[in-house]
Amino acid sequence: MRPLTAVLTRGFDPALSVGSARPAVFRSSTYVFTSPEAAERAFAIAGGRSQAMPGEHVDLIYSRFNHPNAEILEDQIVPLEKGAKAAVVFNSGMAAIMTSILAFARPGDRIVYTVPLYGGTQHLIHEFLEPFGIRGTAVRAGRGAELVEAIEKTENLRVVLIETPANPTLMMTDIRQAVEAAGRCGSRPLVMVDNTFLGPTFQHPLALGADVCLYSGTKYLGGFSDMLSGVALTADASLVKTIKARRGLFGNILQPDECWMLDSRLPTVNLRMNKASKNAQRIAERLAGHAQVEKIHYPSLFEDADQIRIRDAQCDYPGAMMSLELRGGKPAAFDFLRRLRLARNAVSLGGVETLVCHPKSTTHSSVSAEELEIAGVTDGLVRMSIGIEDWRDLLGDFEQALG
Ligand SMILES: Cc1ncc(COP(=O)(O)O)c(C=O)c1O
Numbered sequence: 001m002r003p004l005t006a007v008l009t010r011g012f013d014p015a016l017s018v019g020s021a022r023p024a025v026f027r028s029s030t031y032v033f034t035s036p037e038a039a040e041r042a043f044a045i046a047g048g049r050s051q052a053m054p055g056e057h058v059d060l061i062y063s064r065f066n067h068p069n070a071e072i073l074e075d076q077i078v079p080l081e082k083g084a085k086a087a088v089v090f091n092s093g094m095a096a097i098m099t100s101i102l103a104f105a106r107p108g109d110r111i112v113y114t115v116p117l118y119g120g121t122q123h124l125i126h127e128f129l130e131p132f133g134i135r136g137t138a139v140r141a142g143r144g145a146e147l148v149e150a151i152e153k154t155e156n157l158r159v160v161l162i163e164t165p166a167n168p169t170l171m172m173t174d175i176r177q178a179v180e181a182a183g184r185c186g187s188r189p190l191v192m193v194d195n196t197f198l199g200p201t202f203q204h205p206l207a208l209g210a211d212v213c214l215y216s217g218t219k220y221l222g223g224f225s226d227m228l229s230g231v232a233l234t235a236d237a238s239l240v241k242t243i244k245a246r247r248g249l250f251g252n253i254l255q256p257d258e259c260w261m262l263d264s265r266l267p268t269v270n271l272r273m274n275k276a277s278k279n280a281q282r283i284a285e286r287l288a289g290h291a292q293v294e295k296i297h298y299p300s301l302f303e304d305a306d307q308i309r310i311r312d313a314q315c316d317y318p319g320a321m322m323s324l325e326l327r328g329g330k331p332a333a334f335d336f337l338r339r340l341r342l343a344r345n346a347v348s349l350g351g352v353e354t355l356v357c358h359p360k361s362t363t364h365s366s367v368s369a370e371e372l373e374i375a376g377v378t379d380g381l382v383r384m385s386i387g388i389e390d391w392r393d394l395l396g397d398f399e400q401a402l403g
Contacts, residue, residue: 091258103246118167164195169375173310175193190212190239283398323359
């Protein structure tokens with residue numbers, strides 16, 4: 001079955017939702033066991049002391065561990081991510097990132113990560129993981145040789161965290177190259193890729209050999225800026241088991257209502273992303289020559305040969321995220337935001353509506369000035385998440401705001 005069919009047909013049995021064509025919402029926090037023996041068996045499997053037999057019916061236990069809407073969503077999202085065998089859903093993208101890292105890394109382990117990185121993730125590394133004893137090494141996106149060296153030379157390396165394209169400069173990292181470097185390590189670190197900007201439609205990290213594909217489901221998967229969620233997908237189902245065990249301890253599973261909402265958004269994610277990407281490409285190509293725009297960061301307009309190589313090797317389409325560096329620094333950026341009439345000045349991205357923000361003073365404000373400079377997050381940089389409106393209206397709005 002192809003992905004667009006699978007997403008609408010697998011993982012859901014109408015007979016279990018009193019014949020309803022779409023899944024019911026199961027709001028129960030706890031589940032009645034079919035027998036004390038079945039309860040014992042369910043706990044043995046949940047605790048990792050036993051394995052479910054193929055086709056075995058295992059009783060549900062308690063909604064912090066698992067519930068029907070999470071099971072349906074996890075089953076239906078798998079075919080959207082090429083190479084995925086299993087998924088685990090969380091109540092935010094940060095929860096997905098934190099839980100996946102802490103499922104495998106212990107104090108004393110090291111993590112190598114690319115920069116720029118979503119400000120919240122970088123803050124998580126500095127404010128929590130490092131004081132906890134998991135030290136991080138930052139490598140600039142686009143510096144392939146430096147990333148390979150960091151992977152090969154860092155002792156006790158447990159996780160390589162790649163965000164590509166990077167938020168907010170769209171710099172790309174070669175996933176396959178990182179996977180190959182990880183494979184040369186004595187004890188192979190896990191390669192985790194935050195695929196929020198281009199997945200699941202235009203980039204497939206698991207098919208390139210990555211171990212964990214991470215999402216802020218709040219963005220394109222959710223698609224309407226009305227819910228938070230996070231997802232981790234893996235090609236090796238045993239990794240998901242380990243992550244789920246941590247999720248059960250942390251208590252950050254996505255709630256039934258949100259699972260149901262996200263589930264209903266999955267069949268349209270390809271339609272929404274394709275439309276938004278076409279819009280963005282038209283807009284980016286027209287804004288590129290604008291007198292007020294010093295530089296535009298957008299995959300179809302890359303000039304660096306290595307960035308073009310990575311784009312062509314791992315991305316199907318350029319996507320709908322872009323950043324403009326405006327002449328005149330922060331005042332010019334703030335003026336631009338103030339003058340927008342259709343696009344909204346808000347953080348977040350991936351919704352059907354166009355959102356624009358100034359990363360240095362918002363999403364990346366917790367990152368040090370030095371790190372921002374290294375990562376290329378400048379005063380004049382505005383990040384745009386292009387939606388599915390008529391692109392001509394959006395272009396008109398940007399041109400009048402620039403003018
Ligand atoms: C690339 C990226 N990863 C992760 C996150 C965090 O996701 P959430 O806000 O759903 O926790 C964000 C949020 O903006 C993001 O842009």
